[in-house]
Amino acid sequence: MPFGFSPSPGDDDDDRRKDDKSSGGSSSSGSGGTPNNPFGFNLGGDMGGAGFDPSQLGQMLSQLGQMISGMGSGMATGGSGGGPVNYSVAGNLARQQIGDFTPVSDGERTAVTESVRLAELWLDDATTLPAGATRSEAWTPVEWMEAAMPTFKRLCDPVAQQISNTWSTSMPEEMAQMAGPMMGMLTQMGGMAFGTQLGQGLGQLAKEVLTSTDIGLPIAPAGTAALLPEAIARFDDGLEIPSQEVMVFLAAREAAYVRLFTHVPWLRERLLATVEEYARGITIDFSGIERAATEIDPMQLLSDPSKIEELMASGTSFEPTTTEEQKAALGRLETLLALVEGWVEQVVGDALSDRIPSTAALTETMRRRRATGGPAEQTFATLVGLELRPRKLREASTLWQRVKESTDTATRDGVWAHPDLLPDGDDIDNPAAFIDRLIGGDTTSFEEAFAELEKSLADDDTDAIESGDQPPTESDSSDGGAHEEPGDTDPDAGDTK
Template identity: 70%
Template sequence: MTDLPFGFSSSGDDEDRHDSGDNSGGKGDDNPGRGPGGQNPFGFGGAGAPGFDPSAFDPAALGQMFSQLGSLFSGMGSGMSAGGSAGPVNYQLAGNLARQQIGRFTPVSTGETKAVEDAIRLAEVWLDDAAVFPSGISTSVAWTPVQWLEETMPTWRRLCDPVAVQLSKTWESNLPAEAAQFAGPMMGMLTQMSGMAFGTQLGQGLGQLAKEVLGGTDIGLPLAPDGVAVLLPEAIATFTDGLEQPAQEVLVFLAAREAAAVRLFAHVPWLRQRLLSTVEEYARGISIDFSGIEQLTTDLDPTQLFSDPSKLEELISSSASFEPKTTPEQQAALTRLETLLALIEGWVEQVVTHALGDRIPGTGALTETMRRRRASGGPAEQTFATLIGLELRPRKVREASTLWRQLLEASDVATRDGVWAHPDLIPDSTDLDNPAAFVDRVIGGDTSAFDDPIAELERTLAQEREQGGRQNNTDEQDGDKNNGGTSG
């Protein structure tokens, strides 16, 4: 990235020189738009140009200058934004940049596909005794990084769109009056630039993630379509190279993690939506501190925009430095998301340990490796933390795993997995800090409390309707008897 926003060039760029028709450096009265340093790309005379009268400043000329500036910048995205610039994020640009980031990759072979299918099939058999949820897999696939990118993009849209939309609305509705006066004629261009900026960061992050992820649920989110279990052989081979474990055991271990997560998302219908709605809750609270741009527009002399186009570039580039403020409501949403991701990861850990612990000797070591891998993060996760303010790695995985283990030790698999019956029943962040108290509440109370309360309410209403219907039938029969007796 250059000092100017999104890679824009300065007014002396080659593209501007190609439009000039000559390189005379401002000589001659037939082109007063040239400044002492070279061509003025906006076609207006500067303060030092012949005939320039500051008192004759025409506000309409500012709109014309913005229009010409927009035309100048519009060529920047040529070939990348076409067909993908509509909406708050330029996803075509994101996809193109991600593919460039991925670079060369190895196609999935027939043998690798069969190995993945066999590993997932074996893991499914072992998981049957470790969880109350049955298999949720309809298809097992082996993907390349590019396939992962293409197949998971719909989920990334759901994650990023709410944040980008709200950020755009906040920008437009809260821009100070002075800044709005300048930016109004070019707000459409700023919206497009914002979409390209989001697309650029998203593409860089996805490109890096595509080379790192090992499966469809590797980062805790259900990125693949429903019922699809995914492993990425190339990334798994790289991951295995640094371990002292047999490659086949590593593959089965990762297959078990993927299969366990797919079971959870398949049989806990509210879970996927809760993850995505928490992101939307975060997005609704976005606000921006505009004090910086207020100061900038207060100190800016409009005539400087004519004499020094770099001032306008400074005004535009300043928009890249405004970051959203985190409100208490947003922080609460982020805490809920982090807790939910930790609970998912901790549950998967415990289920896989239960299923594989006696069958694969290296399960404990592999589990600890995955913990460290998630905790260390990487450039891709840092990108998403900057882009949408969300950490893709939870901090309390160890605490969540301990909670699920203690609950299983004090009860059974059905009680442990029954906690997922409704979102109001799952542990919160304070429960992760004190798992014993949560276990006591579950074990000490009526276990029927973990039934779905909504379903219980529906059953009660149905019983009341049925009783009401029987009462109505009785009343009608009594009425018919009374009418018959009267008429006789």
């Protein structure tokens, strides 16, 4: 669930420990916390037990100090510290998470520029959409993070704002009266919590992304193709593929994304609007915490601090509930992202398959990267509760391939002309029906014609009854009614039984 909320009291702690061991002790999100505990504090156990690691105390206090400092500076400068997400905290923690990085050299900038130029030339043969990149850049992780922040504000603000509003509108009256003077502080703490989670996620993501469009959304300014040489070098390790081929392949993917987002202007807004649609429906169920709170005397909380731990250990949580409308919005978002990725995969494959021998291997590598939970899946799962399914990505790619084989490149690319022309989730599962509609071979028109004929016959029967003429009944055509014997050769004989 978004922003660290959990749909159930239980945690997959055992699985998370296994993942930590297999990854050398660090989680994939780069955070020391759990979904129910974004700050990384361990609230269970005692100081001497296995639930608390004293070596992390300094790090936790340092993090808390940075968050408070960021909130204070944001408020003093009228910045984002008082909003639903504290972006000052997010930016500071993201930079800390990134740590040391290698500046981009002149040779790397030249390699990126030449790779994008060559990829654009080859893509002209694979798509009717013209080139969209007017400049190419080589970014450091910090440059990617700074460029990505405006887009993530669009993604995060609706979800965080809705959750913040739900706190004040859905909180039980008694609890609201008790917390009235503290609501301002709770809002600031909520902004810090959201900023902390966003900062940790962005910091880790900045070290993993290979291009500006690696998460499926346009991050770079319009007309800019950007690659991250340091991350590409790590990605290249162990592939046993020439580095030049890897660079050109990734440059082709980036250039294809830029073409699509440049010449399909409604696409970016459609993606972000779907996230906002999901956010508007968020509500929080306070019933669990309310039931637990009624069983504990507030005075006991003051006299016996262990009661607080008992309340937290009871499994209560603020659970965002998902409506049917939200599920539909997430389904549309998943489908649209899969269609974008599938189209890019097909275009790049058509452009490079005869020119770069490792195209098929690199394509499969990118698919596996998605399947094992790449940056895009982790980010969207954190922000909006969405996990892209690799099956949909593969089937979306197959759909675009079959569309081109059944029609041509211009027809395939023309589907992006209007959102109503795009295939939906059912079409991805059944490409044949979508292709039939696209090329005019759909049988819907015949079905409609038969339905009109049946309706016309029914109207004729009704008119006959009203005029006193009885329409033919079923018995008239039965064995006892008039019909032609197999041996009758003269149709005009009129012999009947």
